Amino acid sequence: MSRKRFPKGVSGPESDPRLARIDALNDDGRGVARVDGKVTFIDGALPGELVRYRVLKGKRNFDQGDLVEVVEASPHRVAPACEYFGVCGGCSLQHLDAAAQIVEKEQVLRDKLRQFGGVEPEGWLPPLTGPVWGYRRSARLGVRNVPKKGGIIIGFRERRSSYLTPLRNCHTLDSRVARLLPALIELISGISRNDRLPQIEAACGDDEMALVFRHLEPLMPDDLARLAAFGRDHGVRVYLQPKGPESVTPLEPADPSPLVYRLPEFDIAIHFQPADFIQVNAGINRRMVAQAIDLLDPQPDERVVDLFCGLGNFTLPLARRAARVTGVEAERRLVLGARDNAARNGIANAEFRQVDLYDEAQARDFWASASFDKLLIDPPRSGAMEVLKLLPETGPRRLVYVSCNPATLARDCEYLVNSLGYRLVRIGVMDMFPHTNHVESIAVFEPA
Numbered sequence: 001m002s003r004k005r006f007p008k009g010v011s012g013p014e015s016d017p018r019l020a021r022i023d024a025l026n027d028d029g030r031g032v033a034r035v036d037g038k039v040t041f042i043d044g045a046l047p048g049e050l051v052r053y054r055v056l057k058g059k060r061n062f063d064q065g066d067l068v069e070v071v072e073a074s075p076h077r078v079a080p081a082c083e084y085f086g087v088c089g090g091c092s093l094q095h096l097d098a099a100a101q102i103v104e105k106e107q108v109l110r111d112k113l114r115q116f117g118g119v120e121p122e123g124w125l126p127p128l129t130g131p132v133w134g135y136r137r138s139a140r141l142g143v144r145n146v147p148k149k150g151g152i153i154i155g156f157r158e159r160r161s162s163y164l165t166p167l168r169n170c171h172t173l174d175s176r177v178a179r180l181l182p183a184l185i186e187l188i189s190g191i192s193r194n195d196r197l198p199q200i201e202a203a204c205g206d207d208e209m210a211l212v213f214r215h216l217e218p219l220m221p222d223d224l225a226r227l228a229a230f231g232r233d234h235g236v237r238v239y240l241q242p243k244g245p246e247s248v249t250p251l252e253p254a255d256p257s258p259l260v261y262r263l264p265e266f267d268i269a270i271h272f273q274p275a276d277f278i279q280v281n282a283g284i285n286r287r288m289v290a291q292a293i294d295l296l297d298p299q300p301d302e303r304v305v306d307l308f309c310g311l312g313n314f315t316l317p318l319a320r321r322a323a324r325v326t327g328v329e330a331e332r333r334l335v336l337g338a339r340d341n342a343a344r345n346g347i348a349n350a351e352f353r354q355v356d357l358y359d360e361a362q363a364r365d366f367w368a369s370a371s372f373d374k375l376l377i378d379p380p381r382s383g384a385m386e387v388l389k390l391l392p393e394t395g396p397r398r399l400v401y402v403s404c405n406p407a408t409l410a411r412d413c414e415y416l417v418n419s420l421g422y423r424l425v426r427i428g429v430m431d432m433f434p435h436t437n438h439v440e441s442i443a444v445f446e447p448a
């Protein structure tokens with residue numbers, strides 16, 4: 001930004017602190033400005049704002065700035081709800097109103113599509129929104145014993161740091177988990193080797209919730225008794241995890257039934273174990289599943305493939321509408337869980353196959369034996385290029401792509417449109433992670 005664009009009476013960029021007009025937000029929620037031709041990222045600054053900032057780190061291609069003062073505030077600036085905002089890495093957008101967050105996320109998606117091959121969607125879907133607080137039904141909380149900071153700390157990482165934020169509350173966590181934070185700090189403080197207990201994973205079903213305590217050393221009988229008593233006192237299922245996710249075992253009660261979330265529109269109940277992947281936001285998940293199925297519009301005589309299917313979150317509702325559905329998933333535990341869910345829901349027209357879709361030979365074998373009319377994909381952050389590259393020549397007559405990473409979605413869109421001849425019919429964002437910079441989106445493709 002040139003000096004002459006600054007309002008009268010305000011000092012120019014050579015003074016410290018400097019002034020900048022913010023053009024946009026970057027991927028991690030920082031304001032982006034051009035100051036004397038150099039890109040500058042300023043934490044806490046919003047698009048349209050004039051801010052005063054100090055250069056924190058000057059690099060050859062960009063500067064990083066620390067916000068000193070908002071000189072002209074955005075009309076969308078709001079007071080963050082959380083006392084830890086700015087320190088805690090869990091959220092990055094609480095200072096922007098919820099409607100404007102969605103506009104920003106749509107812009108991120110639009111920019112990524114342009115950046116990767118200039119794909120323009122034929123239309124935009126209205127954003128899917130829901131409650132913006134208390135939505136996080138699964139979360140991984142770090143635990144550390146830091147005597148200098150008063151003992152046990154439970155929380156998310158601080159922004160751009162490996163330290164934990166000492167949380168006593170969190171507005172984005174499911175309130176059933178958030179309200180336990182002070183009691184959890186007390187509980188862990190009384191555990192003998194609490195320096196060897198690095199993580200607590202919370203998982204909430206519609207009715208019940210579970211806490212999984214990761215521990216690196218065997219726990220003493222007293223510790224086990226404390227954890228079990230905590231579970232009984234707070235009505236929480238307690239699990240222990242001495243190693244990887246497959247080592248999760250119940251402590252209290254000793255033989256719990258699985259957790260459950262429901263998709264009432266499809267009369268489906270998904271049973272899950274506390275370490276299983278589930279979509280973080282229950283309300284948005286319900287609406288997302290309904291929208292994905294509306295968009296795919298499976299007919300009673302059609303066969304559908306659901307890639308990266310997890311526990312059958314989309315597969316089982318699809319089975320209510322389609323002739324036959326095949327869910328494909330790499331993790332054996334989830335494949336078995338999906339089969340179990342099909343049986344529990346009385347669904348006989350869904351099958352589940354264990355395939356590593358990033359393994360070329362396995363993906364090729366799968367496609368060689370698959371027959372389908374329509375396709376749904378919901379890959380992890382790394383996207384679906386490997387599997388799209390191997391798509392049979394007679395591809396789906398419609399494809400719905402659910403994505404948690406706009407960069408890989410845009411890359412895969414470019415391939416679908418420019419190499420496989422699909423049209424990007426519609427695309428839209430879903431507010432799966434309010435106040436964070438995560439962009440969840442859904443796109444529909446049809447052959448050109």
Ligand SMILES: C[S@@+](CC[C@H](N)C(=O)[O-])C[C@H]1O[C@@H](n2cnc3c(N)ncnc32)[C@H](O)[C@@H]1O
Nearest residue numbers: 308309310313329330331356357358378379380
């Ligand atoms: C974003 S989750 C979606 C799960 C499911 N569709 C849902 O809505 O709950 C992505 C899923 O892809 C699975 N996955 C990751 N890598 C995979 C691979 N190489 N092949 C097949 N599935 C994989 C994960 O285990 C996870 O269940």
